Amino acid sequence: MDSAQPRLPLSVDSGKHDPGSWDPALLASLGLILLSRPADAEQDELLRRAADGLRQQLAGNIVTYVVNRNLNVSNHCIKHCSFCAFRRDAGEPGAYWLSEADLQQKAAEALEAGATELCIQGGLNPAATVAGSQLAYAERLLGLLQQAAPGLHLHAFSPQELLYFAQHDGLPLDQVLDRLQAAGLGSVPGTAAEVLSEPVRQVLCPEKLTAREWVAVMLQVHQHGLPATSTLMAGHIESPADVVAHLLTLVAVQRYAWQHQRQGFTEFVLLPFVGASAPAALRSRVQRDQPDPAAMLRLTAQARLLLGPWFRFHQPSWVKLTLPGATEALRWGCNDLGGTLMEEHITTMAGASGGTRQSPQALEAAAQRLGRPVRRRTTLYGAVA
Template identity: 70%
Template sequence: MIATQESFDPWAWRTSEVVLAPQAFESPDGSGTQAPWNDELQQQLADHLAVSPSSAASLDLADRLLAQPATELLRQQADQLRQALVGETVTYVVNRNLNFTNHCLQHCSFCAFRRDPGADGAYWHSFDTLQERAAEAVRLGATELCIQGGLNPEARLQGSALRYYQALLEALQQAAPGVHLHAFSPQELLFIAQQDRVPLQAVIDGLLASGLGSIPGTAAEVLDEAVRARLCPEKLSAREWCAVVLQAHRSGLRSTATLMAGHLETSRQRAGHLLTLVALQQVAWQHSQAGFSEFVLLPFIGAQAPAALRQRVGRDQPDLPAMLALTAQARLLLGRWIVNHQPSWVKLTLAGATEALRWGCNDLGGTLMEESITSAAGALGGTAQSVEALRAAASSLRRPVRERTTLYGLVPACF
């Protein structure tokens, strides 16, 4: 296997160090006793972000914001900013989730999805099965297929992991012509490169040639090495995640941005994560790339997590008031840099996600049609939503609602 940094273009590896916010252990956490967030502080934060999001001063201000409690004032501030940036319309996408295998060589402390080959509940779907599901999704009106899986070292074609993943995309294109392929996290992209001992750019170029449309920004968890050492020590590092995203964006691929919160992290570590997202978006925009398409908050689900982690976290389901506060805080911090914000109805339930629309969100995500990863963790939100249910959720708040594409465009009437 080639050395880690040799997987990346030199510019991406250098820049990945620059965009990472200062690690939170350098300063103590906490500003919760300070005065409520106000317009003056918001402007100070915006000024700092415009100059240097990855600075200690930016981190101090962002931490102060992320230590704010879930008050009506915080909700109103986030809701007003949402309205100013994206208006009143709530959007959603008709999509299908395809988790093609749960065979995985990593052992993340929070994951109830992974299986060893041959273990109870292990699966690796054939292309025929995935094509059938893709074709069914088209019949049900899907414009997107979201494709992710475990890190399966046996997923090879003619000895190559890249050829397997290319063939997977091509098979889905054949079964669902014209559908947007939103596939493969930064972790999966780096895994393919390492399996084949080729540069990451060769993987990105090969997948683009086979129909890749955009990538999910999962596997980020919290972009802080102290947290990752306890939560997912086998996963790619925070710096590696940033380097993959930098190269994907520079190649013209848009991605989502995520934060998995509500476990072992502090407000300061959350703040550093969000500041890193801003810095990455700035790099994309400086090079005339669109960068991140949306921000998705992923509350931690611990119902099926290992006992040691469950005990440390102290809850099996998300703390809704805390996640609503973080929803508002993320809207205020990310500001104009990432304007589309989406809650997870799988993790919060549809009722919780609907409430999040009042705390800064403007999108309800996708119909999914099936979901394996979060449901395996013990989430209560279900595995699918109908278009009617998503539209009714937005309408219950007297907000207009419309279907969108993966990249927030209008759905063609002839699709």
């Protein structure tokens, strides 16, 4: 190995690094070195070991998962993101909007199956109103789900959805969050982030909220005491600099939450781009229908190192990577296998090959094949009796 070759930047070490202080310029420089290096088998193994070691320090050896159900309420949407194969206009082939009875039935089935969480997201459906109010519809939806499945944690409404409710109804976001919390909202998915880089967003989702708006919404979510996940959609047109900017933005938001004694982000989830059924323009530009497994494993490890002590829990997407791919990611810095989902439409409609549901037994067996202990968790990483 050339001694002049930059070594892996392993300064983000939970045993030596103070989470209360950081040097963003240094981390940005280290991150660019890390993400810009070419693939190399020997270096990749060093990277994997470093990320796996940091995972062990921060999260231990136990692999966790949650029994949950996805409820993608509707794919009617006013936006036209260049990567999205899910959205439809009302009346278009493939368009759907689940009825209240269907939603309650699905929630009750989830409770019966042992779920502890409902994950609720959908398109920005302009017709989803009660007396002309998007927020009132969202409140009603949470109430109906609680009636059907009392006690389940409601993990719902991306920052894009929250901002849409506020803008549609002409309300401050603080009021939207207050009312949704009162209606039963327990935590927020950190989706709609895609890549927090405006040049990339202008290609992927020019109609969507900006990176600045995503951060602003998430700051208010945390201020209200609502935990949230964080995500990165990668493997399309982003550059190493875009990824570094995204990850360090997440760290900055997390540090701010911790400085104010808030939980902030519960976890980081890497979401590899799936393009098999994506709109043609982006698909031809990316020239890949399914994720590049080796590249996504490298990024899994790189994210673990760059997010460092500020993100204890890291999760792959078995829907996008397949369960064997997600299991391998447990060797590259991840410690959690996500949820059972029970159903999934957004990624599946994009052409993902990982399936739409996993049983607890399948997730447990995946961890056990690596010789790792496994346990079921709650949304917020508590133990399930």
